Amino acid sequence: MTASLSPAAAAGELTPEQVELQQRARAFVEDVLMPLEEEAERKGGRLPAETLQAVRSAAIDARLQGGRFAPEFGGQGWSMLEWFLVNEQFGRVTNGLHWNVPNAYNVLTQATPEQVDKYLRPILRGEGGDTAYAVTEAEAGSDPSGIATTAERSDGGWLLNGEKWFVTSGDVANVLIVMASVADGGGTLFLVEPDTPGVEVVDDPAYTHNYPHGHPTIAFRNVELPDDAVIGGVGNGDALQRAWFTEERLGIATHGLGAMWRLLEEATAWALHREQGGTRIMDYQGVSFPLADSATDATVGRLLAMQVAHMVDAEADLKIVHAKASMAKLFVSEAAWRCADRAVQIFGGRGYLRSNVAERFLRELRVDRIWEGTSEIQRLIVARALERRGVEATIH
Ligand SMILES: Cc1cc2nc3c(=O)[nH]c(=O)nc-3n(C[C@H](O)[C@H](O)[C@H](O)COP(=O)(O)OP(=O)(O)OC[C@H]3O[C@@H](n4cnc5c(N)ncnc54)[C@H](O)[C@@H]3O)c2cc1C
Numbered sequence: 602m603t604a605s606l607s608p609a610a611a612a613g614e615l616t617p618e619q620v621e622l623q624q625r626a627r628a629f630v631e632d633v634l635m636p637l638e639e640e641a642e643r644k645g646g647r648l649p650a651e652t653l654q655a656v657r658s659a660a661i662d663a664r665l666q667g668g669r670f671a672p673e674f675g676g677q678g679w680s681m682l683e684w685f686l687v688n689e690q691f692g693r694v695t696n697g698l699h700w701n702v703p704n705a706y707n708v709l710t711q712a713t714p715e716q717v718d719k720y721l722r723p724i725l726r727g728e729g730g731d732t733a734y735a736v737t738e739a740e741a742g743s744d745p746s747g748i749a750t751t752a753e754r755s756d757g758g759w760l761l762n763g764e765k766w767f768v769t770s771g772d773v774a775n776v777l778i779v780m781a782s783v784a785d786g787g788g789t790l791f792l793v794e795p796d797t798p799g800v801e802v803v804d805d806p807a808y809t810h811n812y813p814h815g816h817p818t819i820a821f822r823n824v825e826l827p828d829d830a831v832i833g834g835v836g837n838g839d840a841l842q843r844a845w846f847t848e849e850r851l852g853i854a855t856h857g858l859g860a861m862w863r864l865l866e867e868a869t870a871w872a873l874h875r876e877q878g879g880t881r882i883m884d885y886q887g888v889s890f891p892l893a894d895s896a897t898d899a900t901v902g903r904l905l906a907m908q909v910a911h912m913v914d915a916e917a918d919l920k921i922v923h924a925k926a927s928m929a930k931l932f933v934s935e936a937a938w939r940c941a942d943r944a945v946q947i948f949g950g951r952g953y954l955r956s957n958v959a960e961r962f963l964r965e966l967r968v969d970r971i972w973e974g975t976s977e978i979q980r981l982i983v984a985r986a987l988e989r990r991g992v993e994a995t996i997h
Contacts (some may be wrong), residue, residue, distance in 0.1 A: 615686075622683055626690040629663040634698040641696035644953050646811035647700075653813075657727040666703040667725040669848075672709065674681035674717055675725030681848075681913035685855050685906065692859020695961040697812035700770075705732040706708060707848055708778060708790065708841050714834040720776045730775035735765035735819060735844070742766075743978050745780070745788075745842075752781040752791060752820065759831075761791060761824040764803070769970075771795075772805060773814040779821065780838050788838035791830045799824035810965045819870060847913070847926045849973045854906045854929035857937035857969055860962050861899040864937075867958050868944040884946070891943035894924035898936035905929045921994055931979035934969035939968050 610620045633656060639647055644826025648656075648895065660666050668684050679687070709721045724730050731758035741747040750763025761781055771777060777793045777800075794801060804818040852965045869892055872883040882888045906929045912922050944959035945952035952959050970976045986995045 607778060615721070619683060619686060623690065625663055626665060626687040628660065630690045630694050630699070631664055633659045633663075634694040637698055638695050638901050638961070639956055641698060641813070642811055642961060644811075646696055646813050648813070652993040653701055654727075654729075655704055656698070657729070658828045660702040662826065666727065668704055669707065670705070670721070670725065671802065674723050681851070682907070685910040688852055688855040689859045689862070692856030693851035693863040694859075694956055695965060697810070697814075697965070700813045703727045704713070706734050706778060706845065708734070708845050711837075711841060712792075713832075715829070715830065716832065720792070721854055724775075731770045731773050732778060733768050733770040733774035734775055734778045734845075734899075735767045735768045736780040737771065738764060739766055743975060748780060748788070750779065750781040752783050752826070754787060755825065758828050759791065761793065761799075761821045761826055764818065766818050767816045768819050769816050769972075770814040771817045771819050772802065773813075777819065778832065780842070783835055786836040788842070789835050790832045790841060791826055792832050793821070793824065793826065793830065795819075797824055797826070798823060809967060811961075812965075814981075843923065845920075845975060847919075847923050850926040850979075851906060851909050851913075853969050853973055854902065854909075854926075854933035857933035857966065858899060858903050858906060860901070860966055861895060861933075861940045862936050864940045864944045864959055865895055865899060865960060868947045870893075872947055877918045877993040888947055891947065895940040895943055898940060902929070902933040903934050905932060917959040918994075921986070924983055924990070927974070927979040927982040929987070930969075930973065931976055933982070935976060936964070938963070938966045938970065 607623070609615055610623075615623070637652065639650060664677060665687060667676025668687065669679050669681070671678050691702070703725050705721055705724050716723060720732070724732070724780070736745050737780070738748055738750065740749065744822065748763070750761070752759045752761050761779065763781060765771075765779065768777065774795060777795055779791045779793050780788055781791055781978045783789045799953060801820045801822070802817045803820045805815050806817075822995060869883075872879070872880055872888050872892060875882045904927075909922065909925045909929050913961065941962040942961055945963050948959055950959055951957055954960055974982075983995070
C-alpha cells in the first residue's frame, strides 16, 4: 500500500522519522478513510456513530490525533512540516472524512488547565465531541471588525448576545469558541457550551458539499457565562485569530495539495486506460496537456506551502509568514479547483457521477476560495505585504 520513497525523501529533505509519519498517515487515509467515501456521499456526509468511533480509534492507533498539540495535552507535538505531511494525506480523501480524526482548534493552546481538562483532553482521547469557531455574522464576513455580538460584564461573569453564521461543526461541538466585543476591551474569545440556556441553533442549511458536520446559524440570547469562560485573555481575540488564520490558511493549501495529488492519480490512470478512436485518450493533447498543467500547479503549490511550513518551524517574521500563508491559500485553492474541473472533463460523463472522486472534489474544493478569507481578501493581504514589507521580503 505505502509508496516507495518520495522524491523529497529520497533527496534527503525528510528525516527517516518524517518519512515514516507520512507513510503512516498515507496508510490510514487509504485503508481507513477512502473505503468510506461513497457511503459518506450517499448518506449526506453523516456516517453511523459506530463507524465514526471506529475511525477515531484507528486514527489514535495510528498516532494521528491532536496534531500540533503537545503530547501532555494528548497531541503529537508535530512541527509544521510534520503537520503538513500528514494533512497533505488527509486532503487526498473526499467528504471531509479526515474531520473525524480527533483534533481541536489551535486556539485551545491558550486554554487554562481547567479548560484543557474539560474540553481538549476528552476530544483528543477520541471520546467524541468537537470544537467550533464562531466569528462570522450576517453583517460581518470579510470585515470581522463589524461584529455586533457583545459580551457585557454581569455579576460574576458575562452576558453574551448576538448571532453567528456558518458555524462549522456547530451542530456537533461540545464547546463553541465565540468572538464577541467587550466594552473597552475589544474582540474577545469565549468558550460557550451549546446546551447553555439562551444558545439556539436557528438554522441548519444544506451546503454544496456532503461533509461530516453542518455549518448552522446559532443565536445567543442573554447567555450567562462564568468569569472563566474567556480564552486567551480579554481583548486578545483578534491577535489569537491572526495566529489561527495562518495555520488554517496553510491547512487549506495543504489539503488542496492532497486533493490535486489524488485527482492527478485518478485522472492519469483513467487517461492511460480509456480508449476512444482506437487510441488511449492520453495520446490526445486535449487530455494530456490539462494533466500537465495540473501537475505543474500541484508542484508549484507544494513548493510554496512547504516554504511556509519551514518558515513557521524556523520562527520567521510572523508578518511575512502571514502573507505567505495567504499566498499559499490563494494559489492552491484556485489551482486545486482548476485541477478538479480538468479531471471532470477528462472523465467525460463518468466525471459527473457522484461516485467519481473528481465530481466530489469539484463541489468540495469550491469553498476553499471562500472560507478563512476569500481569494480577494488573500490578495489584499499580499498586496499590503508588498507595500509594507517590500517586494523581496514578500516573494523570497
Ligand atoms: C461552508 C462554510 C463554512 C464556514 N465556516 C465558518 C466557521 O466555522 N466560522 C466562521 O466564523 N465563519 C465560517 N464561514 C464564513 C466564511 O469565513 C465567510 O463566508 C467568508 O469570510 C466571507 O464572508 P461573507 O460570506 O460574509 O462574504 P462577504 O464578506 O459579504 O463577501 C462577498 C464578496 O465580496 C468580496 N469582498 C468583500 N470585501 C472585500 C474587499 N475588501 N475587497 C475585495 N472584495 C471584497 C468577497 O471576496 C466576496 O467575493 C464559513 C463559510 C462557509 C461557506
